[in-house]
Amino acid sequence: MTKARDEFSIISRYFSAIGDADPNTLLSVGDDAAVVDIPAQMQLVVSTDTLISGIHFPQETSAADIAYKALAVNLSDLAAMAADPAWFLLSLTLPHSDDDWLRPFADSLNQTAQQYGLELIGGDTCRGSLSVGIQIGGLVPAGQYITRKGASPGDLILVSGELGNAGLGLASIQHKIELPEALDATCRQALNRPRPRLQLQSFLRQFASAAIDISDGLQADLAHILKSSNCGATVYQDQLPVNQWIQQQAAYEYALNAGDDYEICCCIAAANETQIGRWNQDHPDCRLSVVGHITDSGYLLDNGESDVDLATVAAGYQHFD
Amino acid sequence: MTKARDEFSIISRYFSAIGDADPNTLLSVGDDAAVVDIPAQMQLVVSTDTLISGIHFPQETSAADIAYKALAVNLSDLAAMAADPAWFLLSLTLPHSDDDWLRPFADSLNQTAQQYGLELIGGDTCRGSLSVGIQIGGLVPAGQYITRKGASPGDLILVSGELGNAGLGLASIQHKIELPEALDATCRQALNRPRPRLQLQSFLRQFASAAIDISDGLQADLAHILKSSNCGATVYQDQLPVNQWIQQQAAYEYALNAGDDYEICCCIAAANETQIGRWNQDHPDCRLSVVGHITDSGYLLDNGESDVDLATVAAGYQHFD
Secondary structure, three states, X not given: OOOOOOHHHHHHHHOOOOEXXXXXXXXXXXXXOEEEOOOOOEEEEEEEEEEEEOOOEOOOOOHHHHHHHHXXXXXXXXXXXXXXXXXXXXXXXXXXXXXXXXXXXXXXHHHHHHHXXXXXXXXXXXXXXXXXXXXXXXXXXXXXXXXXXXXXXXXXXXXXXXXXXXHHHHHXXXXXXXXXXXXXXXXXXXXXXXXXXXXXXHHHHHHEEEEEEOOOOHHHHHHHHHHHHOOEEEEEHHHOOOOHHHHHHOOOHHHHHOOOOOXXXXXXXXXXXXXXXXXXXXXXXXXXXXXXXXXXXXXEEEOOOOEEEHHHHOOOOOOOO | OOOOOOHHHHHHHHOOOOEOOOOOEEEOOOOOOEXXXXXXXXXXXXXXXXXXXXXXXXXXXXXHHHHHHHHHHHHHHHHHHOOEEEEEEEEEEEOOOOHHHHHHHHHHHXXXXXXXXXXXXXXXXXXXXXXXXXXXXXXXXXXXXXXOOOOOOOOEEEEEOOOOHHHHHHHXXXXXXXOOHHHHHHHHHHHHOOOOOHHHHHHHHHHEEXXXXXXXXXXXXXXXXXXXXXXXXXXEHHHOOOOXXXXXXXXXXXXXXXXXXXXXXXXXXXXXXXXXXXXXXXXXXXXXEEEEEEEOOOEEEEOOOOXXXXXXXXXXXXXXX
């Protein structure tokens, strides 16, 4: 089958020097594979996330925002594992080779890669409907990675930042809601430019019993922790960190189910509760909020009036009884 | 944006235990990322290749053949680097969740992964037009990987197996040519079930100055070696390892440009020529043929009557004068 004839020129023109060269990279873009050293006492953390136009981002999203977000959602996976970003591969599928799209895409990819200490070491480009696949590699000192398994009854459930903003941004773009101007800008920014919470690394390594990044909404992602840890949870609606608009409209479904926030949800032993205040004092841009606690079984939302069963509200979460 | 709601059930139902569990895998499918150990004195070799329906395989290709080929083309990249397969990630984009497709796909993926000592350690599934992205990780003893750079004038150019069969198979499926029945079966098999030449590992590590796998045809892929090594080459048409049909029809363009053969092209010093006979005696299923030699400059095909300039015949190869 014939590939895009310009695959090689696209790679050499746009993607041969993205991010900062890493001394552990022995062979980078331009061979059959890349070769990297893994420093002694470190373990490799790898993940992949693909963004598809019209599914993971609105079709009108700018090339620069797509490049940023493709890296950010993968960096967010490393953040949830408490790993350090190292390198990435890019699988780019494009309907046609277009400098007006590729140039800002490559520039934004480069800027973001440099910001987070990543080097592009390989990948492929194909012709087809637009999708951006990133495979990311990170490093963690042996045994210090955090998984979804490890939460236990009594643990506090924390989330970083605010939940629901990305979902509001999408609803606004889709003309489903109308937001005040400043909030609208904030929410569209949250949708297009989610911030991977890599700064939580030391907190997670020291205190977290389990962690996950919130890509599908707190309800679904916390459910993964519960399933892996074989626990239940109670979440308090009035403790969810949301903006005033969500509070006033009681539109908590954006915080629980809209997804795309890429905040971190983690669990810590209740004995470490005082660490939260310390963290928040030093990190006003990445505040942690207690939103509930881990229980033996059941998955409930206390909305102030009654307990809503989160395990049966949506399909797929029926395994927590 | 909403993802396929059944992503998690697809992964847990079909992809939670593919291939053989590797003792170096610390965390596999089912978390935000996978975690692996890289043994001491080993280097990591990573590559990614995406197969898109209608571009990299005919739309009517069976799910089992697609799964096989997606792994095989990535294994072929490791073979060209002289690396050992270790693990892979899967990025699967599907128009709809269909057990009649997913079951044979997963079974074939599992069978192939087991055959080559690979473990599936992570990935994602999305809804969209059919594409299969594999990111493969392999290991090589420190410094023993082979690149495209390193060929020098006087080196012999070798290729494994036969060239052009996959191209003939595709042309036959597309009703562009009619082949004798037995050859037709062989060529369709070559297209759908290319054999990654991992058995060449020891030969490459001992003797190869440069290597590449032939995915786009010998002409384009040898050009990559020449560009990386800053050399030229002369290729002898009558030394190309092709089947009788290609010889009789003088249809050498299938060997030079059709691609999809996934044989290995490598260079060795002329002083090692006697190693080729030894190799071929022991490996009748993976014979090596000398097809030309490396020169200072120029990229020529000696067709017995004249020298055809391969550097200017096709776009993109104009850098070898």
